[in-house]
Amino acid sequence: MIFIDFLLAFVIGGFxxxxxQLIMDFGKLTPGHTLSILVVAGAILSGLGxxxxxxxxxxxxxxxxxxxxxxxxxxxxxxxxxxxxWVGVLTxxxxxxxxxxxxxxVFGFIAAFIFKPKGKAN
Amino acid sequence: MEQEQYKNLEQQITPPTPYMKNALxxxxxxxxxxxxxxxxxxxxxxxxxxxxxxxxxxxxxxxxFLSMLLTGFGLYKKxxxxxxxxxxxxxxxxxNAVISAAIEHRTEGVVLxxxxxxxxxxxxxxxxGVASAFFVALIKLILVTIGVVQW
Amino acid sequence: xxxxxxxxxxxxxxxxxxxPLEKKSVFYSYFDxxxxxxxxxxxxxxxxxxxxxxxxxxxxxxxxxxxxxxxxFFLSGDLVNQMTPSNFAARELAISxxxxxxxxxxxxxxxxxxxxxxxxGASQLAIAGAASQHNAIEKQFRYPNYYGAKKPATAQWTVTxxxxxxxxxxxxxxxxxxxxxxxxxxxxxxxxxxxxxxxMAPAAYDTIVAHLKKRNQKFQDYDLIMTGDLGKIGLKILKxxxxxxxxxxxxxxxxxxxxxxxxxxxQAFQAGASGAGCSAAVYFSYIIQxxxxxxxxxxxxxxxxxxxxxxxxxxxxxxxxxxxxxxxxME
Numbered sequence: 339m340i341f342i343d344f345l346l347a348f349v350i351g352g353f354x355x356x357x358x359q360l361i362m363d364f365g366k367l368t369p370g371h372t373l374s375i376l377v378v379a380g381a382i383l384s385g386l387g388x389x390x391x392x393x394x395x396x397x398x399x400x401x402x403x404x405x406x407x408x409x410x411x412x413x414x415x416x417x418x419x420x421x422x423x424w425v426g427v428l429t430x431x432x433x434x435x436x437x438x439x440x441x442x443x444v445f446g447f448i449a450a451f452i453f454k455p456k457g458k459a460n
Numbered sequence: 461m462e463q464e465q466y467k468n469l470e471q472q473i474t475p476p477t478p479y480m481k482n483a484l485x486x487x488x489x490x491x492x493x494x495x496x497x498x499x500x501x502x503x504x505x506x507x508x509x510x511x512x513x514x515x516x517x518x519x520x521x522x523x524x525f526l527s528m529l530l531t532g533f534g535l536y537k538k539x540x541x542x543x544x545x546x547x548x549x550x551x552x553x554x555x556n557a558v559i560s561a562a563i564e565h566r567t568e569g570v571v572l573x574x575x576x577x578x579x580x581x582x583x584x585x586x587x588x589g590v591a592s593a594f595f596v597a598l599i600k601l602i603l604v605t606i607g608v609v610q611w
Numbered sequence: 612x613x614x615x616x617x618x619x620x621x622x623x624x625x626x627x628x629x630x631p632l633e634k635k636s637v638f639y640s641y642f643d644x645x646x647x648x649x650x651x652x653x654x655x656x657x658x659x660x661x662x663x664x665x666x667x668x669x670x671x672x673x674x675x676x677x678x679x680x681x682x683x684f685f686l687s688g689d690l691v692n693q694m695t696p697s698n699f700a701a702r703e704l705a706i707s708x709x710x711x712x713x714x715x716x717x718x719x720x721x722x723x724x725x726x727x728x729x730x731x732g733a734s735q736l737a738i739a740g741a742a743s744q745h746n747a748i749e750k751q752f753r754y755p756n757y758y759g760a761k762k763p764a765t766a767q768w769t770v771t772x773x774x775x776x777x778x779x780x781x782x783x784x785x786x787x788x789x790x791x792x793x794x795x796x797x798x799x800x801x802x803x804x805x806x807x808x809x810x811m812a813p814a815a816y817d818t819i820v821a822h823l824k825k826r827n828q829k830f831q832d833y834d835l836i837m838t839g840d841l842g843k844i845g846l847k848i849l850k851x852x853x854x855x856x857x858x859x860x861x862x863x864x865x866x867x868x869x870x871x872x873x874x875x876x877x878q879a880f881q882a883g884a885s886g887a888g889c890s891a892a893v894y895f896s897y898i899i900q901x902x903x904x905x906x907x908x909x910x911x912x913x914x915x916x917x918x919x920x921x922x923x924x925x926x927x928x929x930x931x932x933x934x935x936x937x938x939x940x941m942e
Binding site: 343344347348349350351352353354355356358359360361362363364369370371372373374376377378380381382384385396397398399401402403404405406407408410411412414415416418419420423424427428430431436437438439440441442443445446447448449450451452453454455456 | 477479482483484485486487488489490491492493494495497498499500501512516517518519520521523524525527528531532533534544545546548549550551552553554555557558559560561562563564565566570574578581582584585586587588589590592593594596597598599600601611
């Protein structure tokens with residue numbers, strides 16, 4: 339049972355990355371463009387109520403890809419809109435600071451003092 | 461030689477993008493990163509009092525911490541060259557974009573260097589994440605108000 | 612525009628230095644020194660870049676047994692914003708200085724200007740050349756060094772290297788510059804910054820054809836025609852262009868590229884080397900030594916440069932390219 343659980347995380351997570359690679363290669367886009375598209379896709383799927391079932395199914399397979407960033411922000415905005423109406427759409431955005439952003443800022447700040455960039459070829 | 465002619469010649473000689481290979485590598489590496497994330501999820505649920513609902517934050521933070529180590533030792537760069545979207549799409553890739561920019565611009569000072577450039581690459585992801593969340597929520601609110609859908 | 616030098620200025624000394632990764636280069640044994648720290652023991656990559664330029668110039672002056680006061684002109688360029696590494700090196704050298712930007716073709720454009728100044732009699736000795744430092748250039752043109760993005764097979768690796776030459780009055784014991792071609796800017800509409808070879812090949816073609824035509828020469832008149840940093844794929848494209856124009860396969864063997872050969876067959880560097888220091892370090896080490904030893908009698912060095920900036924690329928502009936050539940002979 340736990341094996342299936344991990345397999346689902348692997349397959350769903352891998353599949354989202356595969357879609358990202360296809361967007362990048364066929365669209366001849368930079369990683370920045372590709373990730374932006376995926377984030378918007380995550381937000382839209384979330385609005386349609388399709389992303390939460392994916393998380394229930396795949397766990398980290400759906401929460402680790404960047405699409406979940408769009409999802410969590412959207413869910414925050416929708417939850418607040420439900421409570422407070424029009425104002426909630428905006429305040430909801432402030433309610434849910436993504437842990438991804440906070441962690442990246444903190445660790446990025448620390449790393450800047452520890453590491454220096456080097457030019458290593460593969 | 462005309463521009464059209466040259467484009468044809470250039471295209472003939474330039475090796476084609478290995479779509480299939482790139483996609484498969486992205487699938488496997490991305491899958492493995494998510495599987496590691498899944499294992500961390502279990503770790504937090506079993507050894508700490510996190511639930512399925514709340515485990516997202518510590519998992520993501522841990523993944524980004526790992527991303528910091530890999531980025532700082534120049535390993536994420538190598539992984540990225542191999543895996544493409546496989547290492548860019550998971551949240552570790554977002555971490556790599558932020559952390560690598562912070563390291564790179566340390567020499568320009570803490571405020572203008574790190575502060576001014578930390579979101580150089582990841583900024584667009586935040587922009588589109590927040591903006592699309594706003595519009596999706598707005599549209600949903602409108603649809604609920606006019607009675608097309610339920611919350 | 613082809614210039615024929617009546618006074619035939621000579622390259623009296625040459626110096627090339629490179630970073631630690633360049634030990635992998637097939638030209639490694641020709642470089643004067645390899646520095647183990649890619650930042651040349653400075654705090655930042657940009658300072659290291661500047662010190663690397665100074666290092667190469669010091670080697671040139673030591674070889675010629677001269678001091679900076681003996682040199683009339685310093686002509687240098689690099690790829691960092693406003694060429695600060697060259698400017699800062701010029702501050703230390705205290706030699707009359709003109710900064711030049713022809714991207715990776717600066718190695719040759721600087722020598723052309725030096726030759727003109729020599730021919731004019733304004734310069735007795737001039738140091739000319741170019742340099743690039745991998746980390747500083749990546750930061751400027753692409754992503755942070757530690758960012759993990761997949762570069763395609765056409766991408767090239769910016770070298771950490773500097774090459775400088777001392778140009779003076781004609782001396783039959785040294786290689787002499789008999790002619791030069793200042794290239795036009797050619798743009799075939801390429802927009803991919805990870806396929807510079809493809810963007811630059813037409814510029815190299817244009818310049819080589821113009822030079823041979825004006826000088827009434829053929830490929831066989833040369834022991835070697837070497838382009839700057841087209842890379843493996845760019846060189847293939849250039850060869851195909853010449854093949855279509857009726858140049859035979861035997862003649863095409865005379866056509867080589869410094870960037871394509873720089874790192875040998877090492878796949879980690881994809882299509883090969885690039886950067887202003889790439890052609891400069893190869894020309895002002897390997898090529899000069901081969902001329903001096905008599906293995907080459909006449910060579911054409913055609914350095915290529917992609918004249919883009921990160922800004923122009925983001926605004927959707929195509930990549931204009933240029934190529935400058937010098938013809939060197941050894942009596």
